[in-house]
Amino acid sequence: MKGRLTITALVAFLLFFAGYAALFIAPDERTMHEIQRVFYVHLPLWAAMYSALVVAFISNIGWLATRKPMWDWLAVSAVEVGVVCCTGGLITGVLWGRPAWGIWWTWDARLTTAFILWLLYISYLLLRGLLEDPQRRATLSAVFGIFAFLDAPLVYAANRLWRTQHPAPVIFGDANSGLDPTMGKVLVACIAAMLAVMVLVLVDRYRLERLRYEVDELRLAADARAADSNSATARSPR
Amino acid sequence: MKNFQFLFEAWMAVWAVFLVYEFSVARRVARLRDEIDHLKQQLGDG
Numbered sequence: 582m583k584g585r586l587t588i589t590a591l592v593a594f595l596l597f598f599a600g601y602a603a604l605f606i607a608p609d610e611r612t613m614h615e616i617q618r619v620f621y622v623h624l625p626l627w628a629a630m631y632s633a634l635v636v637a638f639i640s641n642i643g644w645l646a647t648r649k650p651m652w653d654w655l656a657v658s659a660v661e662v663g664v665v666c667c668t669g670g671l672i673t674g675v676l677w678g679r680p681a682w683g684i685w686w687t688w689d690a691r692l693t694t695a696f697i698l699w700l701l702y703i704s705y706l707l708l709r710g711l712l713e714d715p716q717r718r719a720t721l722s723a724v725f726g727i728f729a730f731l732d733a734p735l736v737y738a739a740n741r742l743w744r745t746q747h748p749a750p751v752i753f754g755d756a757n758s759g760l761d762p763t764m765g766k767v768l769v770a771c772i773a774a775m776l777a778v779m780v781l782v783l784v785d786r787y788r789l790e791r792l793r794y795e796v797d798e799l800r801l802a803a804d805a806r807a808a809d810s811n812s813a814t815a816r817s818p819r
Numbered sequence: 820m821k822n823f824q825f826l827f828e829a830w831m832a833v834w835a836v837f838l839v840y841e842f843s844v845a846r847r848v849a850r851l852r853d854e855i856d857h858l859k860q861q862l863g864d865g
Contacts, residue, residue, distance in 0.1 A: 600830075616822035619829045626833065665840045669833045676829040680822040778837065785844050792851040799858035806862060 592777040599767075599774035607767040619677040621767060624752075625775035626670040631733065633663035633779055634702075638730040641723040653719040654790035656726060657709060660702050662783045666775075667699045682746060691739040691747035698736050701729035715797065 603621030610617035637659035643652035674692070679685050686692065705725055712718035740747050741754070751758050760768065 614822065616825055618826055622830055622833050665836060669836045672832045672836065673829045676825050676832065680825050782837070782841060782844070785841065785848070789844055789848050789851065792848060792855065796851055796854050796858065799855060799862065803858055803861055 589781065592774070592781055595770075595774045595777055599771045602767045602770050607764050608761055613681055616677060616680045619673050621771040622775075623670060623673040623677060624768065625772045626666050626673060628772045629775045629779040630663050630666035630670060631737070632776060633659045633666060633783065634730060634733050636783070637663060637726055638733075641726040641730075644719055644723045648716075648719075650715075650719070650794060653715075653723070654787055654794065656719075656723060657706075658783055658786035658790055660705055660726065661786055662779055664699065664702045664706065665782070666779060667695070667702065671695065671699060684746075687746045689739075689745040689747060690743040691736065691745045694732060694736045694739045698729070698732045701732055705729055 599621070603618055607618065607621065609615070637656050640652045640656035640659060643649070644656060674695075675685050678687075705722060708725055709718055709722050712721060739745060740749055749755070749758065751760050
C-alpha cells in the first residue's frame with residue numbers, strides 16, 4: 582500500500598511537471614499559437630493508446646499459445662485502457678481541429694482509420710460481454726483482438742501514405758519534419774507522464790479482472806457445495 | 820488568447836475521461852471485494 586502511494590505521488594508529480602512544461606515552458610507555435618499546446622496531451626494519448634494495444638496484442642497471442650488466464654486478464658485490461666486513451670485522443674483532436682482547421686471533423690484517412698480503430702475495440706469489449714463461457718470468450722476475443730490490431734499500424738501510416746487534412750507527422754516524418762528542441766523535450770516529458778498514468782490505470786484494471794476470476798472460482802465452489810448438500814439430503818433415509 | 824477555451828476544454832476533457840474511468844474501476848473493484856467476502860462467508864458457514 583505504501584509502495585503504491587509512493588508511485589502514485591511520483592506519477593502525480595510527473596504529471597504536474599509535464600502539464601506546467603506544456604503550458605509555460607514550451608515555446609509558442611508560430612501559426613496556431615496557444616491551441617497548439619493541445620499537442621502535448623493529444624500525441625501522448627496516442628502513444629499511450631498504442632502501448633496499451635501492443636500489450637493487448639501480445640496478450641492475445643499469449644492466451645492462444647498458453648491458455649493461461651493471466652493473458653486474457655491482461656488483454657481485456659489493456660484494451661479497455663487503450664479505448665480510454667483513444668477516446669481522449671479523438672476528443673482532443675476534435676477540439677484542436679475546430680480552431681486549427683475551422684471544422685470539427687473530416688473523413689480523411691487518418692481520422693477515419695482512428696475512428697474505425699476505436700469502433701473495433703469497442704466491439705471487442707461488447708463481444709466479451711455477449712459470451713458466457715470463459716474459455717470461449719477468451720479465445721474468440723483473442724482472435725478478434727489480433728484482427729482489430731491490424732488497423733493500428735494503418736492509423737500510424739495513414740498521414741504518411743495519403744494526403745490528409747491531419748498534418749504530416751512532425752516526428753519520424755520526412756526531411757522537412759521536426760520539432761523545436763525545447764518542444765521535443767517537453768513532449769518527451771508529456772509522453773512519459775501519460776505512459777505512467779496508463780500503466781497505473783492498467784494495473785488497477787488488471788486487479789479488477791483477477792478479482793472477477795476469484796469471484797467465478799468461489800461461485801463454482803459455492804455451487805458445488807450446494808449440489809453436494811442437496812444430493813446428501815436426497816440420499817438420506819426418510 | 821482567443822483559442823484558450825478550446826485548449827482548456829481539451830485538457831479538462833482528457834482528465835474527466837480518465838477520472839470517470841478510474842472511478843468506475845474503483846467502484847467495480849469494491850463491488851467484487853464485497854462479493855468475495857460474501858461468498859467466503861457462505862463457504863465458511865457451509
